[in-house]
Amino acid sequence: MDTPEKTQITTPLSKFEDSPVFNYISSLSPIKPVKSINIAQSFHSLSFASLPSVFTSPHVSSHKETRFLKRHNYSDLSKPEFSSGNGNDVCKDEEVAVDAAQLYGNSAELQDNFDPGMSIGESSAEPPSEHLKFAVELPQTLKYDCGSPDSRCATQMDIVSESADTSLSLVPFTNEASQKSSLEGQVHPAGLYRIESEKEATGCDWESLISDAADLLVFNSPIDAEGFKELFQKSPNPVVGFCTSFNEVQKTQIVNPFGSGEQNEMGNPSTRPGETIELTQMDPTLDNFAANEDPNKYMISNASKAVSNLHRGMRRRCLDFEKVGSRRKSIDDGSSSSSVFVQSDEKIISKNAQLVPVKPGQDSSRCILPGIGLHLNALAINSKDSKKIKHETFFSSITLPGSAASFHSRTTDRELDESLTLVSTERDNDPNENGVPLVEDCNQTSPKKKRRRLEGEPEACKRCNCKKSKCLKLYCECFAAGVYCIEPCACQDCFNKPIHEDTVLATRKQIESRNPLAFAPKVIRSSESAPEIRDESIKTPASARHKRGCNCKKSTCLKKYCECYQGGVGCSINCRCEGCKNVFGRKDDFPNSGSASMEMEDEPEDETEASVKNGVDKILQKTEIQNNDEQNPNSALPTTPLRFYRPLVQFSSKGKPPRSFLGVGSSSGLYTGHRHGKPNTLRPQSKFEKQCQNATDDDIPEILRENHSPSSGIKTSSPNSKRVSPPQSNWGSSPGRRSGRKLILQSIPSFPSLTPHEC
DNA sequence: GAGTTTGAAACT
DNA sequence: CAGTTTCAAACTC
Structure with missing residues (x-):
């Protein structure tokens, strides 16, 4: 009552x-x-x-x-x-x-x-x-x-x-x-x-x-x-x-x-x-x-x-x-939708379907529905900063009649308790990233804005422009991010909506079956990475790396085509990039990447770094935010039904993970694909690493664990397989390493979880 | 805004 | 697992 x-x-x-x-x-x-x-x-x-x-x-x-x-x-x-x-x-x-x-x-x-x-x-x-x-x-x-x-x-x-x-x-x-x-x-x-x-x-x-x-x-x-x-x-x-x-x-x-x-x-x-x-x-x-x-x-x-x-x-x-x-319907939808995701109750879904307009034509409706509970957009906003959120919501409410506002508000309430604190602090760092812009972004419909968002803003408010994938493939950023498409999206024939929750979930499962980490954050980084990055000025801490690594051929990892660069992290051993010039850290530089050095094509490098540094800082900040978001799934990310919020894992130890540490992690091949075949000559897993792993197994998220197979531990010189190895033996069996990586992994929002989730 | 480039994702 | 195709973002003009 x-x-x-x-x-x-x-x-x-x-x-x-x-x-x-x-x-x-x-x-x-x-x-x-x-x-x-x-x-x-x-x-x-x-x-x-x-x-x-x-x-x-x-x-x-x-x-x-x-x-x-x-x-x-x-x-x-x-x-x-x-x-x-x-x-x-x-x-x-x-x-x-x-x-x-x-x-x-x-x-x-x-x-x-x-x-x-x-x-x-x-x-x-x-x-x-x-x-x-x-x-x-x-x-x-x-x-x-x-x-x-x-x-x-x-x-x-x-x-x-x-x-x-x-x-x-x-x-x-x-x-x-x-x-x-x-x-x-x-x-x-x-x-x-x-x-x-x-x-x-x-x-x-x-x-x-x-x-x-x-x-x-x-x-x-x-x-x-x-x-x-x-x-x-x-x-x-x-x-x-x-x-x-x-x-x-x-x-x-x-x-x-x-x-x-x-x-x-x-x-x-x-x-x-x-x-x-x-x-x-x-x-x-x-x-x-x-x-x-x-x-x-x-x-x-x-x-x-x-x-x-x-x-x-x-x-x-x-x-x-x-x-x-006025909004009863929307609310119902929203509530139901949220519940749907959470519980995935069919009844609820049906309600949603009824309530929710199928076609996102209506801004408000769309936003509302998805947003209410599930979408990252909302979550992200919410999570970012409770205060900010409030302000934003208030502001938005004034300016924006859209239901989206209501939608957001709800989400905020829900998650504020859980995620706000963590996220808020991080996001606060970047003024640009703050909620206000986010709110605006959500409202924004133009692709431009979308791009803007992508560039600087956290992923919370994803907007896609899918035309053929129906937003049910990883091509779709929204879908990949575990969020429903919202109004700002320019997608066509979109199925990534609460109405189609069943489809979305099924598709997700399917994708996950192929690649358990498919919905995991692409960039894994430790909370501490940010400071490190700044310290080093350009290079990201080893702890923060793209989970699978990139495969850039022409962009030299200096453009957003490169996922590593886009994520604001340096390339790692996992990367198969050619001519890596990633300002955040070249593959060569990756710690413990002996193999990397072998693999890598060397590049001249300093020049790029130096030139880029200035620009990089901003990127880094942004990336930090994004990373944080990813790290704190609770806060912002997941909106789609599958996603559940993991407890934020932070490094108990404040100390930065040593690069070596990172290297270990990276080499470990958490992200490496299944390709076990090529043992990394440079870096077979050391017993030490294995011990570490065992010690920390508990902390590692299941998803990661799954990926983490002993074999995976060895990073092959060969390019990372894009497809993540299917869940393999449990971590426990496999040697673990206590590297920061592990922690990072934990921080990664688990995706597929059955629990509820957030626009 | 349209077209091109790019590389991930998906498919075979 | 490698090669190819598909796709959509990123980028350029």
């Missing part, structure tokens, strides 16, 4: 019970919530447990979401009931009221208490679909419910996802609400971002509120909280007093802070109560609620006032509403 869907879902119920708020509520009510304990718990969990979850992305898990949605609906129903004034009836019966408050989920009681005429009662009793009705009937309440930062998005999302019918019904209301409330509602696209950002911002509030048992209610303003407290204090029996007061308030106005407080206590903090609370908070007249005869009007007026006066609460609402209403 409440926004904190994810958190709620994730957080154990026990936590709620343990929470001071819960205890407090329990103590307050003489009546023990025996009836629907389960429901009550669910609510509690939803309301409180999730505080942290607020930040979490809605995508958390489709299953959970679905469950949550159901619960959520109940809570919503209950909330509306309260707000709608049914609560009055409920309040009449104190016990009932209490139960109802506690047990929003218990529809039976609610029905009894509620006026039969009221749709609310029915809705409450009825399944989610009916809830929808309820929502329709109680648009206002819904709106306000959205008010809670967490609950808003989540509830809306949930509602929408649960039943299209309901969502449809809801939409108009939301729209109305938004319209009535203020222009801000219109802002939505941006609003989504804001919402999330606000969530974060509010998150603090929530946390503080939650933490403060005394302030059981989620009142943002201390005044409200105090008033609420007073209500409790008034009656010897806090519960009763609360109910009575609540009744009054409800009669006067649904917005009643108290109700919100109750809900909070009950465990539905964020949902309706939260909204109402915000309004009240926003509106100085809150105290006057009772005076208001027409609750609805009052609410509306308050809302408008709040909007004008207090943008925050309104904004959220508006945003939420807009999301719900």
